[in-house]
Amino acid sequence: MIRLLQFEWKAFLRSASYNTHLFIKIILALAALYLVILFFSLGFGLYFILEEQGMKPFDVVNRVLIYYICIDLVIRYFLQKMPVMNIRPFMIVNLKKNTVINFAITKTLFSFFNLVHIFFLIPFSIVLINKGFNLSGVFSWCICILVLIYINNYLNLLANNQDVFLYGLISVVCIGGLSEYFGLLDISRYTSPIFYNMYTGKGSLIVLFLIIVGLHYVVFRFYKKNFFLDGGLSIRTRSVHAGDYSWLNRFGTTGIFLKNDIKLLSRNKRSRSTLLISVLFTLYGLLFFSDGLEVYENPTLHIFAGIFVSGGFLFTFGQFVPSWDSAYYPLLMSQNIQYRDYLNSKWWLIVIATGISTVISSFYIFFGWDAYVAVLTGAIYNIGINAHLVLMGGAFIKTPIDLSKNKNIFGDKQAFNIKTLLLSLPKLVLPIVLFAIGQNIFNSTTGYLMVAGTGILGFTLKQRVFKQIEKIYQKEKYKTLKAYKAQNNF
Amino acid sequence: MIEVHEIVKKYGENNIVLNIEQLYIPKGQCFGLVGNNGAGKTTLFSLLLDLIQPTTGRIVSNNIQVNLSEEWKPFTSAYIDESFLIGYLTPEEYFYFIGELRGWKQNEVDEFIGGFQDFFNGEILGRKKYIRDLSKGNAKKTGIIAALIGNPQIIILDEPFANLDPTTQFRLKFILRKLLENKETTVLISSHDLQHIVEVSERIVVLDRGCIVKDIQKSEETMQELESFFKDKISLT
Numbered sequence: 003m004i005r006l007l008q009f010e011w012k013a014f015l016r017s018a019s020y021n022t023h024l025f026i027k028i029i030l031a032l033a034a035l036y037l038v039i040l041f042f043s044l045g046f047g048l049y050f051i052l053e054e055q056g057m058k059p060f061d062v063v064n065r066v067l068i069y070y071i072c073i074d075l076v077i078r079y080f081l082q083k084m085p086v087m088n089i090r091p092f093m094i095v096n097l098k099k100n101t102v103i104n105f106a107i108t109k110t111l112f113s114f115f116n117l118v119h120i121f122f123l124i125p126f127s128i129v130l131i132n133k134g135f136n137l138s139g140v141f142s143w144c145i146c147i148l149v150l151i152y153i154n155n156y157l158n159l160l161a162n163n164q165d166v167f168l169y170g171l172i173s174v175v176c177i178g179g180l181s182e183y184f185g186l187l188d189i190s191r192y193t194s195p196i197f198y199n200m201y202t203g204k205g206s207l208i209v210l211f212l213i214i215v216g217l218h219y220v221v222f223r224f225y226k227k228n229f230f231l232d233g234g235l236s237i238r239t240r241s242v243h244a245g246d247y248s249w250l251n252r253f254g255t256t257g258i259f260l261k262n263d264i265k266l267l268s269r270n271k272r273s274r275s276t277l278l279i280s281v282l283f284t285l286y287g288l289l290f291f292s293d294g295l296e297v298y299e300n301p302t303l304h305i306f307a308g309i310f311v312s313g314g315f316l317f318t319f320g321q322f323v324p325s326w327d328s329a330y331y332p333l334l335m336s337q338n339i340q341y342r343d344y345l346n347s348k349w350w351l352i353v354i355a356t357g358i359s360t361v362i363s364s365f366y367i368f369f370g371w372d373a374y375v376a377v378l379t380g381a382i383y384n385i386g387i388n389a390h391l392v393l394m395g396g397a398f399i400k401t402p403i404d405l406s407k408n409k410n411i412f413g414d415k416q417a418f419n420i421k422t423l424l425l426s427l428p429k430l431v432l433p434i435v436l437f438a439i440g441q442n443i444f445n446s447t448t449g450y451l452m453v454a455g456t457g458i459l460g461f462t463l464k465q466r467v468f469k470q471i472e473k474i475y476q477k478e479k480y481k482t483l484k485a486y487k488a489q490n491n492f
Numbered sequence: 493m494i495e496v497h498e499i500v501k502k503y504g505e506n507n508i509v510l511n512i513e514q515l516y517i518p519k520g521q522c523f524g525l526v527g528n529n530g531a532g533k534t535t536l537f538s539l540l541l542d543l544i545q546p547t548t549g550r551i552v553s554n555n556i557q558v559n560l561s562e563e564w565k566p567f568t569s570a571y572i573d574e575s576f577l578i579g580y581l582t583p584e585e586y587f588y589f590i591g592e593l594r595g596w597k598q599n600e601v602d603e604f605i606g607g608f609q610d611f612f613n614g615e616i617l618g619r620k621k622y623i624r625d626l627s628k629g630n631a632k633k634t635g636i637i638a639a640l641i642g643n644p645q646i647i648i649l650d651e652p653f654a655n656l657d658p659t660t661q662f663r664l665k666f667i668l669r670k671l672l673e674n675k676e677t678t679v680l681i682s683s684h685d686l687q688h689i690v691e692v693s694e695r696i697v698v699l700d701r702g703c704i705v706k707d708i709q710k711s712e713e714t715m716q717e718l719e720s721f722f723k724d725k726i727s728l729t
Contacts, residue, residue, distance in 0.1 A: 258592045262578070269580040269622070333576040336541040338565045338593045338642075405580065480545050487575070 006092075006105050034114065038121050045125030049133065060130065064197040065190040071150055072175045074119075078158040079171075082115050093229070103225045107218070110155055119151045139201040146200035149210045156217040160224060255340075259347030266326060267319075270405040273326065276318045280355070283314025284363050291366055291373040301446055304373065305437040305453060308380025309388070309430060311363050315355035316384055316392055317429075323348050323396035324475070325403045328486040335483065341472045345393055349468075352389045356381050372446075379450045379457075380433070386457030388429045390467045397474045400485035432456075493519040493646065493678045494540065499549035501535055501702075510535045510702040512549075519645075520675035522668065524693030525682040526718065528725070531699040533682040534572065537648050540680070541570055553646065566594070570648035571635040579624030583616045583634045586623060587641060594642025601641060608637050611663045628655045636664065640671070647671070648680045653688045661688060668692050686718050 052059035092102050110116075127144040131137055161167040181187040200206045247264060250257040267273045290307035310317075319326070327334055334344065360381040366373040433453045440449030460467070496515035502508050510532040517523050525533050538544045539551055542558045550557050553564045569590075570576065578586055584605075591601035605617070615630050623631055632655050639647055653661050665688065671677050683689040690696065696714060698706035698721060706721065708714055 258589065262581070262589060265580055265585070330575055330578045332541075332543055332572065333578070335543060336565065336568070336570050336576075337590065340562065480543075483543055 006097075006102070037118055041118055041121040042125060045122040046129060048126060049129045060135070060201075061194065061198075063126075064194040067147070067197050068190055068193040069175060069179065071154060072171060072178075074115075074151065075154050075157060076171055076175065078115050078154060079161065079167075082110075082113060082155075082158055099226060099229055103222060103229065106225065107159070107221060110159065111152065113155070116151055116155055119148070123147055136201070142204060142207050143197075143201040146207055146210055147197075149207075149214050153210070153214055153217060156214070156221050159221050160217075253347075253350070255343040256347045256350055259344060260350060263326075263347060263351050266405075272403065272405050273319070277315075280314030280318050280359065281362070283317070284311050284359050286314075287311040287363065287366060287373070287377065291369040291376075301441065302434055302438050304376040305379060305433055305449070306430065308376035308378070309384060309433055310380070311366075311377050312356050312360045312381035313384040313388060314359055316352050316388055319355070320348070320352050320389065320392035321395065322399060322401070322403060323393055324482060325396070325399060325401055325486075326405070328402035329405060331483060331486050335479065341475050342468065345468060345471060345475070348393060349389055352392070353385050356384050356389075375450055379454045382454045383433050383457035386460035387432070390460060390464070390471065391429055394471050394474060397471070397478045397482070400478075400482050402486045493517055493521075493554060494680075495552040496536075497550050497552070499536075499539060499551060500547045501532075501539065501544070502547040508702055510539070512536070512702075512704055515697070515704065517678060517680070519678055520672070521678055521695060522672050522693045523678070523680045524689040524696045525680065525699065526684070526686065526689060526696060527682075527699035528722075530701070532702040533699055534650055535702075536699070537570070537572060537650050537680070537682070540648060541568070541572075564646075567645040568648070569594075569639045569642065569644040569646070570650075571632075571639040571652070572648070572650040574631060574635075576639075577623050577631055577635050580622055582620065582622055583626070584618075586634060587638055590638045590641050594644075596642055604641060605637060608667070611637065611660065611667065613660070629657060629660070632656060633660065640667075645676065646678045646680070650682050651684065652681055653683050653685050665692055686715065686722075690715050690718065 048063070049059045052062050123144050127140050130140045130143075178187075178189045182189060196206070200210075247261040250261050250264075253260060267277060287307040287310070290304055324331065360377060363377045364374065366377055433456070436452045436456055437446075437449035440446075440452040494515075494517040496512050498514070499510060499512045500508065501510040509530075525536065527533050535544070539546055540553070540558065542564075545559060550559070552558070554567065556564045558564050578589070581589065587601050587605050588598055591598070591604075596604075605612075609617070612633060616626075616634055623634060626634065632652070636649060636652055639649065652664060656664060668679060668681075669692065672679060681689065681692065690710060694710050696706070696708050696710060696718065697704055698718070706717075708717065
């Protein structure tokens with residue numbers, strides 16, 4: 003066991019990402035610290051916030067908990083790494099299977115995804131006790147929730163790679179949330195007594211403990227049964243779904259790549275999640291346009307929302323443009339391909355996706371034409387300026403993407419370099435500044451016109467900009483090949 | 493066809509991985525490259541394909557200097573390793589993709605790969621599998637045949653015999669010989685299997701720590717000469 007721990011430590015110290023820029027490490031540490039502080043202060047503050055709103059804090063928390071736990075499971079599915087792939091080298095060395103499996107499972111228990119909840123639960127429980135809640139009741143409630151979090155941990159281990167599970171869970175959360183919002187069916191009304199019972203009764207604690215012990219056993223058996231190369235350690239083969247993309251032939255050379263890109267998007271797990279997230283981006287504007295929160299009612303921020311709503315795909319896919327092809331970049335570089343055609347097809351892909359997002363977002367018309375104008379303006383700016391910027395930025399992001407894996411989907415660690423940060427500034431700041439200038443001089447219409455005008459200007463300069471981008475790609479070619487190679491070997 | 497002039501590839505100050513003064517490969521030749529691990533075989537091929545930059549020197553392919561112009565791409569094709577395959581495509585789709593890049597229509601590609609049914613041994617075409625799910629040997633077969641699509645004048649294959657089953661190795665030799673019949677195609681291959689490479693190539697170049705130590709036209713004695721060269725390396729160390 004101890005030797006295995008040593009290996010883990012070495013794997014961490016010697017991983018490619020560890021030796022990257024200090025800047026990234028600081029950002030990551032800050033992000034983790036931010037989350038911890040957020041959970042911690044929420045743990046202390048939530049009770050008082052809810053009380054101030056005139057609600058019964060403990061009841062509200064018990065009602066929301068079902069969603070909290072479901073969302074936790076979704077987030078885990080996307081981000082929490084499975085321990086399985088590291089097992090391979092230990093299969094034939096002189097170690098008991100049980101030791102290796104227990105180690106792999108135990109490791110997940112100390113994951114950040116589990117520990118972060120403690121920072122919320124403990125202060126919240128302390129506040130509860132202070133407010134006169136029964137000590138032993140709060141204690142049992144707190145332990146129960148923690149056990150539930152760990153049940154999630156086990157469920158995630160079992161559900162790994164089962165897309166059906168993910169979509170099922172997401173739709174349950176969405177349908178449940180919506181029906182609750184519109185007062186159709188109150189799921190939480192049925193679940194909150196269960197959570198409340200964890201406070202009053204002792205029965206649920208025993209039941210949950212039995213469940214988690216059972217789950218541990220199931221997961222253990224599951225791994226043990228699959229502890230063979232052709233079992234759970236193999237990468238699942240999916241049956242081919244061949245579509246007919248011949249209609250893309252009319253796009254000429256661009257069409258060849260577009261066909262490929264569509265297959266890339268539809269047949270790889272990581273790119274599929276990207277698509278899902280870019281759809282979620284279209285909902286981001288709800289925060290701004292639904293007048294739910296006062297902070298967001300600033301019209302200058304509406305253009306910010308417009309950029310995000312129409313540009314989900316641009317930001318999630320476009321940011322990493324050559325990296326999507328990292329696994330076979332040497333092929334692309336030695337085949338009969340001009341950079342121009344390659345970049346052009348990616349550009350078209352971004353344009354088409356931006357168009358689709360804009361059409362999907364037409365539901366913002368319900369919130370007034372002004373909201374949709376912001377989205378349209380954002381779309382024009384995205385196509386005219388940001389599409390060029392992400393393609394340019396891509397030349398500097400040399401993080402290879404492992405298409406089959408799903409981790410780090412919210413942006414690879416190494417993608418945080420200073421050059422990309424600089425390039426993403428004009429993507430967001432410039433349109434806001436332009437809008438603010440126009441709005442302050444005349445009115446918001448002028449602001450929109452200025453942003454859209456800049457977009458159209460960028461669009462007309464496309465040929466010239468592409469020439470420059472091509473040069474950058476040309477110049478970065480060898481460095482990019484080298485960076486991708488490092489990943490492909492190991 | 494291919495001229496290598498004073499090529500040096502260095503990593504850092506002192507680590508010279510390739511140092512070739514002059515090398516000329518005429519059109520239609522089958523050029524075999526042998527050498528132990530780290531001798532610089534893949535480095536030379538990568539330089540020919542402009543995948544890495546030479547420290548000094550230049551490589552000219554058909555009067556085009558490869559690191560200055562991309563005009564060599566239409567008549568060159570290669571299979572170096574798995575990074576030349578696109579995992580999420582089926583073999584057919586991959587062949588069509590390469591074909592389209594080289595100006596071939598689907599039916600032309602179909603006709604061409606139809607001629608390799610033997611080589612594929614029923615394990616590649618029509619199996620409804622993505623390339624990433626193929627075995628190593630079958631993936632390699634796919635890559636090698638794809639490198640032949642579009643009548644390239646220069647074909648570069650890095651260790652084409654490795655990972656292939658014995659029958660397929662014989663079939664590959666047959667395919668290569670047929671390809672060389674018309675004296676139009678220049679083929680560059682490397683291998684650790686002396687037997688195979690001597691059988692196929694007209695000329696064998698031995699690389700050792702980045703330098704050309706032998707450049708021989710194939711004859712009766714070639715096999716013996718190579719064997720004794722590599723055997724002697726044992727006694728040297």
